[in-house]
Amino acid sequence: MTYTVMLQVSKSDDTFLYRQVIDLISENIDSGTLRPGDRLPSLRKMSRTVGVSIPTVRQAYVELERQRRVESRPQSGFYVRYRGGNAIVRPTPSYAGNPISLNCRTLMERVYNGINDPALVPLGIANPTMAKPAAKALHRAMKRVMARAEERSIGYSATLGEPALRRQIAYHYLDTTGVQVDPEHIGITNGGQEALLLALKGVASEGDVIAVETPTYHGLLELIDSLGMLAIEVETCPEEGVVIAELERTLQTHDVKACMFSTTLSNPLGVTMPEKDRRRLVEVLERYDTVLIEDDVYGDLRFDGVRPVPAQFLGGGARIITCGSFSKTAAPGYRIGWVVTDRYIDKIEQLKRSFSCSSGLLQQLTLAEFLATGDYSRHLKALRPVLKQNAERMAALVSEHFPADTRTSKPVGGAVSWLEMPGGVNAEALFDEAIEAGISITPGHIFSPCSCYTNFLRLSYGHPWTERTEEAMRWRPFSAATRARVCRSPRNTH
Template sequence: MQQEIGVEDGSLLYERVASHVAGLIERGTLRAGDRIPSVRRLSRQQGVSVATVLQAYLHLENRGLIEARPQSGHYVRARKAPVPPEPRSARACTTASRPSIESLVAKVYGALRDPSIVPFGGGFLGPELLPTDRLNRTLSTIARSAGGAGVAYDLPPGLLALRRQIARRSIEWGCALSADEVVTTVGAMEALHLCLRAVTRPGDTVAVESPAYYGLLRLLASLGMRVIEIPAHPRTGMDLGALAEALGRHKIRAVMAIPNFNNPLGSLMPDEAKEELVEMLGRRDIPLIEDDIYGDLYFGEERPRPAKAFDRRGLVMLCSSFSKTVAPGYRVGWAAPGRFREEVEQLKFAQSVATATLPQMAVADFLDNGGYDHHLRALRRRLAAQVERMSEAVAEHFPPGTRVSRPAGGFMLWVELPPGTSALALFERALARGISIAPGPIFSAKQRFSGYIRLSCGLPWSDLLDNAIRALGRLCAECSSI
């Protein structure tokens, strides 16, 4: 067996091999359609194991640089069409309204329960991207050794070991939270729910980005809130000028935003804009409820700071969870509610008493032993490649006039359809063909964005997905011609 020297983690070695092959492609040494060296040949050339070369080739496949052909080998993929322009920003909305999207959202969710449907409309990762086996082993070990602690209520603020791990990680984000500032919750949605209830009352007006994640809109509707939509740019997020105007016209009780990789836009608010947002709201004593659930899924060199990093008044209520990175079914989330921590703790006890203990313990262990960071490095590479591959496929197969976002993190694409195309008509036709998408109107309290859709890139690329995007492009062309 070959010995691979100088590398503790095989991921660094396969990256070196992948970079070598990628360089040959970029320099034109290997051109589109050329067969690249066989796995065994490259293994001998590079002095690495066959397993390392296979991992490198899988990485290159995910990046869309090569493709495997059964019984033939690996070949350089042909370059796809250039990515279309970015979607246009929404127009400013001057009136508040009550969200009314429940029936449409229910239809989207209903389709996701059918395993035979291609779930481009879902906001989740494929299970093969998650550390399922390792978590299962960890949970099993903890369950055997936890004794009564594993089945006891873990009353608010939640498991100390987990809160300490979150606080430790927050130093890297520029927040430097203490464990006492963190409250664990049943996923990020409960964190957002508790924070909203702590600072608003039914009938209040809340400002949100537009487009906005439909889960937030449904939450606001369930609490009897009115919504004012603030246009967001697909690259930089919420328009702070439009927000300032809305603050002057309306009595806004809170602002909800996803500054890091907004869902559905994938936008990333620059640090200076985050600081301006926090200061603008601070001068008016308005809380910012910040959803940072995608913050760890960045494609660049550094994790972007949350707006909470600029908070000096305790008005930023930071919410997140491990549902998009580790285990959706564990439902382990958290909030750092600033000056409203006591109210959030009391509401947490009244609403759900406690967060499940064993999942918290498993996630805390995963964070503590370094497994989370190792997993994230691989996950971010996979997601960046999947987003790029989906963007290329939309560019190649959708009709002229289509526009596509360029997210710097997360795993969502926001697609503006050609003029005159109905997202709802496309949704219905696609569903009849076994393909789920998220139509634009569910991302607006007023059901705007009738010519937009959101596509999830959370599943590893496959022939099934490739065929589904081709079919979706044909259906889009049919809807465009109606």
């Protein structure tokens, strides 16, 4: 929007004219007359309005830009910059400002403790491979590698990873999507999380604003926070992913350094962005000169076996760094992930060297063998139907046992369901009770920097389906989770 600003300067005043223009615009910004994203009048119009020369106005605008109060956009003009407020929030955990539990552990820590406790029914962890572990085939692959590679297998790997594994990953893209990826553009990392870290460090710095889906993977929010960056949520549709028009609006009004979106089977919504939207996304990134860190760690896990083409490979994807991982599909404990990028690969190599030197060579050689023999593809073929069946079992139990007004995502892949419970439910209180009852679940709070999913839960079906799972799904407080819980919940904000 362009605003007409009422300005007056006094030529008899001692203050430089351009300074007076600056003061007047600043006053309009401070009073809210000019708001973030508003376009300042053109140089010509402003010069006419206030009766000073065009160079004087230009000088004022340039100084305001230097002060970071406004920004210039090519062929468009000067716009008021965003300077904080409700829309950008530090992704500190959602309980900030609320009493911390007596044992002084944060909610995120409590969730991770639940996830890592083998005694609990694991409805809280997104670990799809657990549903049909590939342990035996991987052990066999590792044995073959050790027999062949002997001393080499205990050595250091090259910084960007073992060439054989980079080649196998490139071949896997070709095989599943028809896309030709240069192995030189692939860098091996310590899991998907390090891929996201290296990508983010490679393109953004402390204080930068990063656009994320809402809800989004909590590990992403922790990462953004630990790097001193800021997260801004972009409206996300449960059927199609990030709403591109909303993304554009965000990019127009905020100085967004990078976006971090999952294009396939996002966590926790499980949504896959349609190809037409991926193409629009690429266009928008280009237009606003913004980077996308494309989280694709679930790309291989659609129940129908169709692997969508990552946005990077749809043409014009030079600004995209795609992050993958074997954690969700083969072996989370191996901690092997990767980045794909041409433009940023040298930067990522330098960061990788300084942070972790390289990733474990034995795990890389084992995975290269696992892929090369076709065992990986066979394993995925066997894993997907198990996950699909588990998802159906979970959906049936939710509809049978949870409150009637519970709404749930309809997973088409991956390992998690996203549930909206009745409005009065506090998922954090439910989480604490569930832990007491021997069940781990993930409360919605941690999937947003602003605590807006307090009555949501993420439940995982990525584990062998047993009697215990059924019992856990029938746990009485799930079905009793109605508005009556309002009075028990100290933090009912939704």
